[in-house]
Amino acid sequence: MKTDGNAVESDKTLLRGRCKVSEEPSFAPSLKTIVEDFQSEKETDPVFSDVDSDNPVASKLSEIQVCSKGVFGKIEWTRDWAINLNTIIDLHLYLNTDKAGRLIEVASMQSVHLIPESLQSKTDGSKIEFYIDSSTARFDCEGVIVDGLSTRPARSKDSNLAVILDFVPYGETSFSTEYEFIKACLEVILENSSQENTADKKITIFKRRNDLMANQVCSWLKDAVNSFNSKKQELFQVKVEESYFADEIESSDLLVSMVLADDKNDAYSMIIQPYQSRRVSEKEHSVVYEQNFGTDRFLFLKKVNGVSKLRTFKLDKDWRLSIEKLKTNAQPGETVLLVIDDPSLANPLFSAREVSRELIAYKTRCYIILDGKAPSFSPHSQICGSQIQRDVAVNVLVNGRWGRYRRQEIPRAVLTRMSHTTVETVDGDEEVDIKYLSFNETNHGGKEDGVTLLDYSGVTRSGHRVMGLARKKDGVGEKAVPDPILRWKLPPQIPLDVAATFPYAYLMGNLAIRDLQTFHEYKKQVMVHNGQTPVGTACISLALTNGHTVYCTVPNGAAKELIMENFPQIPASRITNHMDRDFFVPLMLETKGHGADLIISDLPEEQMHNSWNCIATHGVFVNLNGALAAHNSPLPMSNFLKMTSFLSYTPRDIANFSPERKRRLSGLVEEWLLAEHPVKIPYRIFAPDEINCSVKASCLQPEEKLLLNLQDCKRNIVKGIIENGKASEIDDILPHTNPEIYFILCSTLEDSMTLMKSLAQRNIKQFAIASLDSPPHEDALKALQICAKEHDVSVSVMSGVNSLSRKDAKALMRRVSKIGMIKAAFVVSSENNIKFVKDIIEIVISASPAVPIINIHDRQCPMVQNVISVIRDGNVDPTEVLNHALLNTNRQAVYFVSKKSIKNDQNTSGSHEANQIKDLLPSSVEELEEIGLLLTTRDSECDISTRARFIPTASLAPPMIALHQDIRPLFIIPAFCETQMRSLISRLMYPCFVAHIHSDAKSIDQVASNLLESMLRIQKNGPYSIVAETWSGGLAMALSRLLAEAGHDATLFLLQGVPDKLKHLLPPQESVSKLLINALFAKFKVGDTIQNAINQLSRGHDKSHIERAVNSVLQNLEFLRSYDSEVKLQHSLVLFELGRQSRLTANDINRISDKAAQLIKSDRKIHKEMLTDPVVLSTINAEAPFSWDSY
Structure with missing residues (x-):
């Protein structure tokens, strides 16, 4: 801590919390956007945050103004200083990101100067003036000064993209929710689209009028479309329009009908009927998916277009060659069945979409055989014939069932969390020597099939200290069964007796607070009834740690004192007695009638009803009183109009959770243990022979847990194993002799x-x-x-x-x-x-x-x-x-x-390549006109015998008259004209000469020869430096060869200019004009030739300049096409590529040059942005050859 005098040491905590400094940096378009993001939370929702919040948010900013030296404005102060510091760091990062033009991260912070007197006078919500001086990296406001917050370019992090491919059979399905069902239906619609994969898709939804279920289905479908569009994994977007059925269809079974792109052949229907009803018989439709949800059956149907003749082709390992053979035998418009059963080709990653792109003129259906026992494919066989009638584009046979694979990315956070929760896991099959056993109070309402969950702690055979849960059916003689999943290794600081109080409380607390996904990013109001109980104590601790505002109820004054002792941050006014009928008054007053977003209750029926009336809009009520669920206690229904949820859990429900659900909960508890958030749960230890009713009644307090000390017992070996789906009971089991x-x-x-x-x-x-x-x-x-x-x-x-x-x-x-x-x-x-x-x-x-x-x-x-x-x-x-x-x-x-850079392994050809070409061409008619003007001017500077020459241009180098002889120039060959590379040239430290090619130039060899003569007149001896971009890459390499033949050394810099890669992007020669029309004149109504397109431009454009620019584009594309890349370079090579598009391999680079080559990947999105990338600039300035010899 700094003071105005000499530095002194203090043990007083002035601030505590966690900041998001270590998170991956991200781009921000402008400071205005950042401020809007900070203000995106609703103004009606106050910011609630405790000092030990694990998820700091940003303080609100206002009256922001940007000046030459930085930013000033007002910051809304909170008592959670971590939130304020997080805002300061974010502002520094975004300011420096905007200047650097690339991702940055925090490197260090020099000092934080705190003035305690000023800080103590601040109240939550105070708006304090601040300013940030970006030149000195200083933040200053009343009470706080942060100095020397330095940043650095973000270090590249190699990360992988993990995808799970789930097989979903056609027909009967088992999706977890109705939304997942609708989402899969959307995938089928897009997968079966007959449109090109780059064209945006429009889905028209026809529905019944005033039908709540139809509206709900449409809402789900729109959410699925928004989710699809937001991921941007495809080259197209999807739009949704709504309409209504005609009157004659209103009375039919159809609930929703979907038509893709107004094409009646791409039509789908959704029917929802009672699950007891007979399946709908539709002559013109096939059932793609069907599933029962509760009392409803969802049916997703596809319109089937009758086909009289089918052509069957089998794809070999070289499937592209097979497709070329197919084109010679089949007629456009025919239905083609492609069979893929070659073991090296048939796998879930087979790109059926890419095959469909190659066969866009045909109606293609792919049949991928992954079942080794399946008979040979025959359209007339029963297993194949029924699937052909379903008429879907992708058909995969696995274990006798037809279906398709759903591709879902596994979020990085899931992999990271799963990695953390599986480190040093305790084997569920390993024996445990139980030291302490604890009981949880449960009320099953007299049901015979009640289940009690027991907490235990002990030591495994391998020496691990563990805690866990075991289930025991109610009844005499029933034995306890340990759960092999719900077991956790203990941190060294937790004693075994304390650990025996945790398992059930921690599990239920994490279930209610973290697993139900009831919360969004902003903080909520949580009401916990009986907060003095173990489960209540755990829920309060979890809610506070996650930054929520907590209200709780207790049965008496002693319990209230216990809560205030354990959680002093909860005001006494928020702790009420639920025996009073008005216990909810403080909650409703403080939230202005909003109520609680989450209520956790084990209250009896009357008090539970009073609490249920306090639920907020979109709130969740969690009932832990098993007696209410057993007796089907009636619930006032009016609160469900607020879009609320009512959930009820008993120990039996927990014991019967699916393994996946248990693993997720186990991971949450594991995280909580590792985070070292202590929860104090009172307990009392007894020996087994001391347990009797009189002892329990006279000694044990209601909030205390009973722990049995089994350390001296003989029968305390537990082995939780799964055999044929049944767990073994607690018993003495000898360990296996082999590990x-x-x-x-x-x-x-x-x-x-x-x-x-x-x-x-x-x-x-x-x-x-x-x-x-x-x-x-x-x-x-x-x-x-x-x-x-x-x-x-x-x-x-x-x-x-x-x-x-x-x-x-x-x-x-x-x-x-x-x-x-x-x-x-x-x-x-x-x-x-x-x-x-x-x-x-x-x-x-x-x-x-x-x-x-x-x-x-x-x-x-x-x-x-x-x-x-x-x-x-x-x-x-x-x-x-x-x-x-x-x-x-x-x-x-x-x-x-x-x-990670590979967004979609299927987007590798066809229209995606066309989009890449457009990125490397002029983007507007105005840009064409500017290029043509400069080219026309430069044409007049070339003499009759010279078709190409290097012309000096301005850079950061000193004027030529003051040029030192040891500063060698850069020879730059733009794709078409100097104007496109101006952003790079203007920042180079060397003298620059730009190549100009006359419109009458006939061949790439002629141009290279003329440029060599021009170079030698400017610089007589090597080494030379050549910079070329995109379409001029072939010309630069031809010039490099001529230099090598003349005995000169050189370094060649290619910006996305590898000829072989660019040649693959070029369409056939007869299609180039159509490509340029679509790329350069897309927004004009033009003819089918370039000349017609130019003639139809308005009089405001200089058509002669535009024509000159277009001729230059055509000229350079043909020069690249004619370049012979068989001969390797003899010079050093530096390649610049866009990281997200680059597919260059080491073999590709070795085929280009015999000398050392570098590959540098830019994180920019398009080529024009790459020209301003500091990495490109600094690399050219650093790698250009230098020599003391005069040139």
């Missing part, structure tokens, strides 16, 4: 290293690794030993597999079984060992059907059935998704891991 191991099969030991490291981080200690290289390389074996020692794991290495026969597979697995029991198997397969891999997998499944098997392979490797597949794109590290895969109960799930 549990994780089996890894790979081609070489090197392949297993990364995989083993990833698994070792999850506290896995026993590995058996089998490599197919015989014998394994000695260096790899040493590296594996070092790796095992670093991670403290035991590894058994097996090799010697020679013939890769089934006999060898059985022998290998016998050796593995002697080491231990396989807990999970990981296989790294390739095309060379796929048969052996299948044999290994069959043996493992036959021996242990429940063992998860994960097959890691690339896209070319055939799929293996009945295992989890992780497909990697190239050399991408797939270990990030292993935690997700291990927790996936679907043993046939498919994951795809690729580089």
Whole structure:
């Protein structure tokens, strides 16, 4: 802390909290936009935030003004200083981002000067003047000065894109919600569109008038469309329009009808009927999806267009060649059935959309066979014929059912959270020596099938201290059954007796506060009844930590004192007695009648009804009193008009949660434990022989938990295992003599290293690794030993597999079984060992059907059935998704891991390439006119014998008359004209000469020869520096070859100018004119030739200049097309590419040049933005050759 005098040390906490400094930086268009984002919260909602908030938000700003030195305005002060500091840091970042023109991050903060007297006088909501001096990185307002907040360019972070591919069968489905059902229906509509994939789609919805369910379906569909458009993963957007059925259709079964692009052939219908009703019979429609939700059956139908003749073609491994053969045999407009059953081609990633683009003139239907036991495809067979009648574009056969794969990206946050929650997990099958057992008070309302959840803590056989939950049915003689998922490893600071009070309270608290997803980013009002109980205490702690405002009720004064002692930040006025009928008055007064957004209640019926009347609009009421649910207690329905939710949970419900739900809750509790937020729950310990009714009644307080001390008991060994879907009971079970191991099969030991490291981080200690290289390389074996020692794991290495026969597979697995029991198997397969891999997998499944098997392979490797597949794109590290895969109960799930920059592996040809061409061409008629004016002027400067020359232009270098002889020039070859590269040239520190090409130039060789002569007149000796962009890349490389033949050295800088890549973008020669018309004259109504397009322009344009510019574009495109790229360069090469578009590989670069080459990727979106990228500028200034010799 700084003071006005000498620095002094103080133990007083002036501020505490968490800031978002470490988050990934993001672009902001302008400061105005940032301020609007800060103000985006509703003005009617006050900001509630406690000092220990884990999710700081931004303080509100007002009266913002930007000046030459920075920004000044007013900041709305809050008592949570972390929020204020977060706002200050955000403003600094966005100001510097706007100046740097690229992503930045916080590097350091020099000092924070606090004036306690001024801070203490500030109240929440005070608007304090501030200013930020961006030149000195200083923030100043009354009471606070922040100095030296420095930033730096954001460091590049290589991240992967993880996608899970879920197989969804046609017909009966099992979506979790109606919205997911509608979302899948939208995907089918877009997938079956007969329009080009780049064209925007319009869906017209016809619905019944004044039908609530029809309105709800339309709302779901609009939400799905908005979600699709926001992801921007496709080259088109979707628009939705609404209309109404004609009167004669109003009485039919149709609820909603959807038509794509006003094409009656692309028509779909939605029918919702009681689930007992008979399926609707529609002659002209096929059922795509159907599912029961509650008492309703949802039917999604597609209009079927009758086809009399079908053509069937089988695609080979080289599917493009197969398509060319198809085009010669089929007529445009015919229905073509494409069969894909080649093992190297048939996989969930097969790009059916790309095939459809190639066959846009045909009605294409793809049939991908992933079922190894399926018969040969025949349109006349029963299994194929029924699917052909469904008439959908993509058909995948898996385990005897037709369906399609849904592609869903796994958010980075999910992978990160799952990684954290699976680190050092405790095996649910491992025995536990129970030390303490605790009971939770439950009320089942007299139901016979009641379940009690018991808390326990103890020590596993491997030495881990754990806590967990066990379920026990009510009744004499019933035994407790430990849950293998709901078990957690304890941090070292939590004693076992304290830990035995946590499991149920922590689980219910995280369920109510964090798992129900009832909250958005801004803070809410939470009412907790019986806050003195263990569950109530946990809910209060979680709500406060997440920044919510808490109100609670208690039954008496002693309980109120306990709450005030444990949570002093809750004012006494917010703690009321629920035995009083007006306990809700403070809540309603403070929220101005708004009420509570979340109410957690275990109150009896009368008090619960009073609390239910306090629910806010869009609020959630969570009932934990099982007696009310058992007796179907009536609930006032008026509050449901506020779009509220009423949820009820009993211990039986918790015990019957799905494994996926339990894992999610287990992860939340794990996070809470690791975050070290202590919750004080009173308890009292007794020995088993001390428990009797008199002791409990006289000694135990209502808020205290009863703990049984079982440390001296003999029968306290717990083993929670799953066998045939049933959990074993608490009993004395001898451990298996062999340890549990994780089996890894790979081609070489090197392949297993990364995989083993990833698994070792999850506290896995026993590995058996089998490599197919015989014998394994000695260096790899040493590296594996070092790796095992670093991670403290035991590894058994097996090799010697020679013939890769089934006999060898059985022998290998016998050796593995002697080491231990396989807990999970990981296989790294390739095309060379796929048969052996299948044999290994069959043996493992036959021996242990429940063992998860994960097959890691690339896209070319055939799929293996009945295992989890992780497909990697190239050399991408797939270990990030292993935690997700291990927790996936679907043993046939498919994951795809690729580089983050690859947005969509299907968008690689056709119209996407056309869009790339447009980005490299002039963007308007005005720009064409400017280019043509300069070119016409420069044409007059060329003599008759010279068709190209270098002309000096202005840069940051000193005038030529003052030029030092050791400063060498840059020779710049623009795509068409200097005007396009002006933003780069104006910031270069070297003298610059720009190439000009006369309109009469006939060939690329003639132009290169003329430019060489011009260069030698300017600079007699090398080394030379040549900068070229896009379409001039081929000309620059031709000039570089001439220099090499003349014995001169040079460095060539190409800005998106690799000829081979650009040639692939060019359409056929006869289609170039059409492309230019669409790109350059799109907003005008023009003819089918360029000359007609120019003639139809208004008189305000100089048509001669536009014609000159267009001729230059055509000229340079043809020069590039004629460039011969067979001969390699002999000069240094620096390539600049857009990171999000670049597909250059090391092999591509090696084919261009024999000398060292650099590839630099810009984070800009388009080429014009790349010219202003500081990385490009600094690289050219730094890499241009320098010599003391005169030129």
